[in-house]
Amino acid sequence: MKEAFERDGFVCPINVMSAEDAAGYRRQLEEAEARHGADKSFRKILRRYPNLALPFVDEITRRPEITDVIAEILGPDLLVLDAPFFIKDANTKSFVSWHQDLHYWGLETEEEVTAWVALSPATKESGCMRFVAGSQDRQVDHSDTFAEDNLLTRGQEVAVKVDERDATEAELMPGQMSIHHGRVFHASHPNRTDDRRIGLAIRYIPAHARQTDGGNMAAMLVRGEDRYGNFRPCRPPAGLMTKQDLAHWSEIAGARNAVMLDGKQG
Template structure:
């Protein structure tokens, strides 16, 4: 690593520690992002009528879609995350957050780690844009420094909320304190699992497509009774604190769908108290 690259990595780590998020970070070309979007939309065209497939896009799509597994392993992404979490990285999940054009879908103010069943606060979400994520299309919004707070949440199950439980902070957030994390295709933001974040509806004529990759260090532990799985994507796992996921063998293969069903069911018991979601 050159001195310039080392300084840049240090700046990212310092900004992350201070603000709880960093953006934008370019991790692939616009052409590569466009190709990944093409693969997603081809899969949607073939399997999108299946209710289970639509759930797969929101929970462990990296188990059934090879191009998602590929994105989670890209060194342009994992090298940045490793500067914060260390060299041995697991992916806890990699859900899509898709807002269709001119729709009411939104994400309420929340903290990710409130629901994830982890003992550790060490977590980085890499939110990778496959389409423009702007203020108009409902990009992510963060409140700098809020990762240092612990706030109760309430479940709303609001119809247009993209979160599984419609969870939201049990405190009011001053919107004037928030920063828009605008991204172009091929760019990402990274954020801490405790930082306040939300997003508004998409008011544009194009879909807003983002992949939220949840990275944790291999040393991370689950809360008591946890039975979640995670995918090793960088380095090695010397701890075995999570059941190991396996990479997909192809596009929506029967064996991978069975693997997804087992893994997602265990996660639901943590996230939803055993409810389907």
């Protein structure tokens, strides 16, 4: 696993839970959407630190079937920097442009692994993740497009030409995941099927990771121990969208947004 990850910058598919477990998590998500979807802040929560307000997301990030894989690469002490949902509704134009994650994250280290967990089928037709093998070995400039249908915060995309023939389609079934390095080129097409494409992108970093100067971000300890204190600690949610958890989320998400939206970060 580690050898393939270091060579290609990604590995897929990896079985991490049963289809029944994945369906159960999807059901909890859609029940929360039905209950809180009218609240404008809820959609923001799905895209930034949902593990602070939705207990089932926190549970997914701690599953040993997932963290065992990540620990093989990053070591036993793991923090979650964020865990956003990437949801493409049926027959919509939402897409993700070619980009490198770490370009905007305010981290000194390149030690990061994203686990992209499928809660619905992620196929070529539904807009699965796409990777360019080996592209994690270089850092390239990005431009911000703020394109309306781009799911990325700034519509960021690499400022180089990507040969589409080099792309690997990372198809996943519910309960499977891919893992990828924060520098590997990745993107995805729109969902042209009649079902939603639902993925949870869990951003794992080792406890010894550091922020760039002036960083004030938080992270959740999910495995092992944090002997460094380089990030403000998060606390697990007490319940579903509780008042105290929403206040905690607002504070934590605000500091992360300041990094993600700061054009000087790179």
